[in-house]
Amino acid sequence: MSFAKLKAARQDKPSYVTSNPLPSQESSAVPSEGPIQSTKESLYKSIPDHLQIRTSAVSGRGLWATKPCLPGQVLFAMKPHVAALSNERLALHCSQCFGGGGNAGLKRCTQCQVVYYCDSTCQNLDWTFHKNECIALQRVAASGETAIPSDAIRCLGRIMWKRQKQGPASPWTQEIDLLQSHKQEVPPSAYELHTHLAISLVRYLGLSSPSEIAAFGIASGADLANFVSRFVTNTFTITDPSLAPLGASVSPPVALINHSCDPNAVVVFPRSRPNNQEPLMQVVALRDISANEEILTAYIDTTLPRAQRQASLRETYLFSCACTLCTSTQPDLRDSVWCPKACGGVCPAPTEENSLSRCTQCLSALQKTDEVLDASRIGQQALDKASLLQFTDPAKSKQLCSKLIPILTSAGLTPSSHPLLALTRLYTALLIADLQSSSPSQETLDEAVVCATKALAGLDGILRYGHPVRGIARAELGKLLAVDEPAPRPPAASAAEEALRYPPSGAKRLRMALDVLLQARGELNVGFGAPNEGGAVGRDVREDIVRLERELGVWQKGLSEAMRDAKEAKILQRS
Numbered sequence: 271m272s273f274a275k276l277k278a279a280r281q282d283k284p285s286y287v288t289s290n291p292l293p294s295q296e297s298s299a300v301p302s303e304g305p306i307q308s309t310k311e312s313l314y315k316s317i318p319d320h321l322q323i324r325t326s327a328v329s330g331r332g333l334w335a336t337k338p339c340l341p342g343q344v345l346f347a348m349k350p351h352v353a354a355l356s357n358e359r360l361a362l363h364c365s366q367c368f369g370g371g372g373n374a375g376l377k378r379c380t381q382c383q384v385v386y387y388c389d390s391t392c393q394n395l396d397w398t399f400h401k402n403e404c405i406a407l408q409r410v411a412a413s414g415e416t417a418i419p420s421d422a423i424r425c426l427g428r429i430m431w432k433r434q435k436q437g438p439a440s441p442w443t444q445e446i447d448l449l450q451s452h453k454q455e456v457p458p459s460a461y462e463l464h465t466h467l468a469i470s471l472v473r474y475l476g477l478s479s480p481s482e483i484a485a486f487g488i489a490s491g492a493d494l495a496n497f498v499s500r501f502v503t504n505t506f507t508i509t510d511p512s513l514a515p516l517g518a519s520v521s522p523p524v525a526l527i528n529h530s531c532d533p534n535a536v537v538v539f540p541r542s543r544p545n546n547q548e549p550l551m552q553v554v555a556l557r558d559i560s561a562n563e564e565i566l567t568a569y570i571d572t573t574l575p576r577a578q579r580q581a582s583l584r585e586t587y588l589f590s591c592a593c594t595l596c597t598s599t600q601p602d603l604r605d606s607v608w609c610p611k612a613c614g615g616v617c618p619a620p621t622e623e624n625s626l627s628r629c630t631q632c633l634s635a636l637q638k639t640d641e642v643l644d645a646s647r648i649g650q651q652a653l654d655k656a657s658l659l660q661f662t663d664p665a666k667s668k669q670l671c672s673k674l675i676p677i678l679t680s681a682g683l684t685p686s687s688h689p690l691l692a693l694t695r696l697y698t699a700l701l702i703a704d705l706q707s708s709s710p711s712q713e714t715l716d717e718a719v720v721c722a723t724k725a726l727a728g729l730d731g732i733l734r735y736g737h738p739v740r741g742i743a744r745a746e747l748g749k750l751l752a753v754d755e756p757a758p759r760p761p762a763a764s765a766a767e768e769a770l771r772y773p774p775s776g777a778k779r780l781r782m783a784l785d786v787l788l789q790a791r792g793e794l795n796v797g798f799g800a801p802n803e804g805g806a807v808g809r810d811v812r813e814d815i816v817r818l819e820r821e822l823g824v825w826q827k828g829l830s831e832a833m834r835d836a837k838e839a840k841i842l843q844r845s
Contacts, residue, residue: 342800350519511806540805575605736796751783
């Protein structure tokens with residue numbers, strides 16, 4: 271199991287969300303206490319001048335803007351200090367640039383026969399890390415172990431070998447050592463993971479006695495425990511341009527950014543540079559950021575309701591969030607039910623502790639609280655199971671989703687509410703996988719379009735414009751609408767019926783696809799950075815837009831010519 275999946279399992283959240291480091295409380299608009307001490311000012315050279323490291327009474331160290339920033343602006347970009355692909359991605363991606371290519375397009379290391387590269391250029395660039403890693407992987411194979419060490423162990427190993435080479439006084443090592451540990455606050459539920467990582471790391475490094483760890487700048491077992499704790503707390507998940515997890519990484523400068531469940535920035539990997547500069551981690555502004563405002567990203571999946579977000583933050587990052595979203599007394603669509611009188615308002619979802627709930631608009635009391643509670647509980651159980659089965663038994667996973675989505679909808683949960691939104695997104699992903707693996711039927715294609723539309727409606731209700739998750743979801747819907755229809759439906763009996771039919775067919779469907787893709791491009795340019803043109807996905811969307819405009823132009827031209835020919839034929843008949 272990859273480290274990203276281990277963390278996801280502990281946090282009870284979907285794996286598509288990028289994890290972020292450095293636990294602290296939200297501190298937007300909290301006055302800073304000035305720059306950090308001068309002894310540390312020689313570090314973090316990758317942070318640009320328009321950002322400054324400051325401390326606040328609420329959140330401690332953080333990054334603050336020194337001048338206004340615009341939505342879609344890349345605040346700064348850098349390669350992680352270290353990164354490692356998850357095991358299932360090793361044969362599918364280059365271990366240097368993380369670019370895809372599949373087994374056939376990559377070259378395997380002839381010594382360890384575990385890692386792959388695009389070419390000799392990527393291999394040479396990675397040799398600083400892979401030189402020792404290659405020997406360790408061969409040693410593991412020679413010992414009879416069949417399992418390749420996880421991305422976490424390989425990432426920790428790469429840090430240790432570079433520490434050893436750079437020395438304790440190097441800026442690289444000092445930035446690693448300044449990562450927050452919080453070892454004393456680690457809950458008992460995390461002891462097993464930390465102990466497993468420490469023991470596995472020692473074995474992976476080929477050490478036979480505790481004293482040998484000193485060669486890596488680790489003086490004692492307590493120091494090793496602190497080192498592991500820093501890693502667990504400050505690890506980022508590297509993603510591909512569509513936000514699918516690829517592996518684990520550590521970046522101390524980016525780790526300075528504090529958390530908010532309503533962030534003003536995101537950390538993304540758009541893949542906008544040549545391979546020798548990838549994987550490039552970019553921090554992008556989601557909205558206007560004022561001078562002297564703190565830069566904040568989300569460490570967790572912010573589509574989750576408040577109780578689950580807080581539990582996830584306490585479990586992994588050891589703090590409770592006090593951001594405006596978490597402290598608001600207003601109903602949250604992530605945890606809401608439609609008004610029983612259908613007035614258009616919503617009721618806060620009932621809980622076991624407080625089953626009384628009223629509509630925020632007409633104040634009607636929610637009567638079917640037991641039904642909502644039962645549906646939510648069963649839905650969460652189904653989501654957990656379906657997520658585990660997504661890749662091992664997709665048919666079963668799809669069956670669970672298809673059964674529970676109508677139950678949750680019937681219970682009155684809003685499209686943005688958990689676990690309905692999570693199940694809808696998972697079901698959409700499973701349907702898209704079906705379409706890609708076989709010749710799609712019109713029924714499956716239309717179902718995927720409807721499901722993707724519902725998922726997007728849920729995301730639009732809770733995520734800020736330009737959020738990468740929204741942008742990717744909108745691009746997926748646009749691409750689904752643009753797929754050639756295997757068996758277009760005949761027109762409805764009346765214009766009124768045709769107007770209500772969704773998804774539409776023919777030219778109307780293509781025009782809708784074009785509109786959705788144009789909207790997606792705007793959001794992707796914000797979430798993945800305007801200078802990056804929305805990243806790899808944004809560039810694909812742009813090509814789709816050009817193709818659709820051309821196709822619709824041909825369609826319109828053919829229609830005009832047909833109408834002209836019909837008119838001419840009618841004139842000839844009269845004459």
